[in-house]
Amino acid sequence: MKFIKVIGTSLFIAIAWIAPLKVSIAQPLLLNQSTGQLQVSEEGQFVVRMSAQPETGSRTIPIGEQSTDWKVFRVKDDTGFYGVAYTDLTSATIELGANAVIDSIKNTLTDELNWSALNGRGKRIDVNGYPAREIIGTQNNQLSVLRLILADRRLYAVMSTSEDLTEISQFIDSFAVQPWQPYVSEEGGFSVNLPLLPTDETESIELGGTEFEWKVIEGRNFTAPGDSYSVGYTDVSSKDLQAGADALLNRVGTNLLERWQAQNVVESGRKILLDDSPGRSFVGTTPEGQILAVRFYLVEERMYGVGALSDNIVNISRFLDSFQVE
Incomplete structure (x- = not known):
């Protein structure tokens, strides 16, 4: 968001990262050439409606004491200027907190450009459930x-x-964030959508009276620090399956709810399927009031546990429903 000196007649054309861009044509952006409007950036993880295929460029601007590199997409036509820019924040920048990061950019704009006439300077809103600021102003009519x-x-x-x-309204309102991306575990033989890259570990967990060695990946959500999205898998033996697949899945799931001291249990072993593989679904709440939803599947001799902990039922469903065995 390379916002430096005021030049030209338009408020945002005046932003320095717009004017001196090293420009190229954004080849991967066009989603549907028959409409010529709705466009998607797979790398940028967003969709937006533009009148033409945008030009691209990059600039650097500080956030706090950290330098950040921005990718910029812009279109200028007879009706005006339309642009999207994005940057991936470092851990050091993220430690400032969501509101502090946004305020830092807002303050950079207002201080360097002297936008004293702006209305709603940093008005707090949300876009697709994510924290946002909206700044509105006028210049040269x-x-x-x-x-x-x-x-x-x-x-x-x-x-x-x-x-x-x-x-302006059609362009601004057409922007949508699509940050959840597929994560593929070749070793685990599965894929799942996550908001952030996960951590992984191996741990021995006793469930249902049997100790299993689970390989676990866990993803977090920056805008909801209390959320957790996990997939664990372990290989089972014929002895584990003596009572049958459904019995094993039900026993493991019930034991997990007990370990979490789940309350308000609304699903306690509902039978489900993953393609043709048997599964069981468990849903309750934690003592802190978060929703706990876990699905266990048995795919041949491998057991998967897919679990989410969140206040947001949409995110829980998005995660659980995205799970696939490769």
Whole structure:
């Protein structure tokens, strides 16, 4: 978000990272060439509606004491200017906290550009459930809107300047964050969607009276630090299956709910399927009030446990429903 000196007549064309860009045509952005409008950046993990295929470039700007590299996408046509920029934050920057990160950018803009006439300077909103700020101003009889959106580790700037309020609204409102990405475990033989790259470990866990060695990956969510999304897997023996697959899955799941001291249990071993493989679903709440949802599957001689801990049922479903065995 390379926001430095004021030049030109438009509020956002005046931003230095816009004017001196090393420009190239964004080949991977176009989602549907028949419409020529709805575009997606797989690398940027966002979709937005633009009137033409955007130009791209990059700049560097500090956030706090950290330098950040931004990728920029922009279109300028007869109606105005439309741009999206994003950067991936470092751990040191993230430690500032979501609101502090956004405020740092907002303050950089207002201080360096002297935007004293702006309305709603950093008005707090949310976009797709992520914390955001909206800044609105006018210059040379044009309306300018900037939204700063923090989606996990990625910070977006969505901006537009035009005389036409409808054009601005359609562009700004068309932007959507798509940060959840597939994670593939070749060793585990599965894929699942996660908001952040997971950590992995091996641990011995006794469930249902049997100690299993589980390989576990766990993902977190920057905007919801209490969330946890995990997949564990372990290979079972014929002895473990003496009472049958359903009995093993039910025993393991019930024991897990007991270990978590689950309350308000709404699913206690509901039978489910993963393709043709048997599974059991368990849903309850923790003593702290979070939703705990776990699905156990038996795929041949491998048992998978797919579990989410969150206040957001949409994120839980998004995670659990994305799980596939490769």
